[in-house]
Amino acid sequence: MVLRFECYHCLHCCFFSTPVDYPVVLREEVNRLKDLASKRGILLNFIQVTSDFYLWIIDGFCPFYDLRRRRCTIHELKPISCKMFPLLINIETGEVSVSSACDWVAGHIDELMNIGDSISNVFQNEFRVALNLFRRIKA
Ligand code: SF4
Ligand code: SF4
Numbered sequence: 001m002v003l004r005f006e007c008y009h010c011l012h013c014c015f016f017s018t019p020v021d022y023p024v025v026l027r028e029e030v031n032r033l034k035d036l037a038s039k040r041g042i043l044l045n046f047i048q049v050t051s052d053f054y055l056w057i058i059d060g061f062c063p064f065y066d067l068r069r070r071r072c073t074i075h076e077l078k079p080i081s082c083k084m085f086p087l088l089i090n091i092e093t094g095e096v097s098v099s100s101a102c103d104w105v106a107g108h109i110d111e112l113m114n115i116g117d118s119i120s121n122v123f124q125n126e127f128r129v130a131l132n133l134f135r136r137i138k139a
Contacts, residue, residue, distance in 0.1 A: 003111050005086070005123045010103045013085050014065040014072065016058040021101070023056045023081040024091060030054050036074055037063065053091050084129040087119075094134045098123070 016022060025033065030046050033056070037044045045057040056079070061067060064074045072078050081088075086102035089095070098105055098112065098119065105112065112122070120127040 003108065003115060003122050005104060005126065008103050009070045011061075011067075011070065012101060012103055013082075014062045015060065016062070017060075019055070019057075022058060023079055024049070025054050025056050025079045025081060027052055027054065029079040030056075032077060033074075033079065036077060050091065080129055080133050084126045084133065087123055087126045087130045089130055089133055089137070091137060094137050096127075096130050096134065 025046070034044055040063070042063045044063070046054040047057060048054050062072075064072055064078070066073050072082065086099040086105050088097050088099050090097070096119070100106055100109065112119075115122060
């Protein structure tokens with residue numbers, strides 16, 4: 001059977017309780033997110049980590065998360081790090097890894113350990129997004 005990632009739409013990846021989980025966002029994404037937030041009367045906080053990347057500081061649920069419908073309310077406009085999750089990318093090395101914080105990943109960990117280099121097949125959409133970001137980091 002072919003293993004394919006299927007998001008459960010659980011609550012976890014839009015809830016933040018520790019700085020290591022904060023989304024990494026590009027400079028232009030900071031501006032876009034701030035614009036979207038200001039239309040809703042929300043103030044967002046970011047810390048610059050490199051010339052191109054920022055950490056989006058979120059304490060608790062993301063302000064764009066609809067808890068009742070369990071959906072992101074800015075789906076098309078959400079940052080790359082959200083689009084590629086549960087894949088993570090090291091912004092210094094470009095290395096891609098899989099987050100065990102994801103419920104689907106946690107439930108398929110044994111299968112994932114045995115698939116070798118076919119992460120790109122399991123996480124097809126997410127891998128495509130990660131690849132674009134990787135190309136940008138390496139440019
Ligand atoms: S932008 Fe959307 S996907 Fe990203 S953390 Fe917020 S609610 Fe979740
Ligand atoms: S933790 Fe994983 S399964 Fe749950 S919403 Fe996030 S990506 Fe989907």
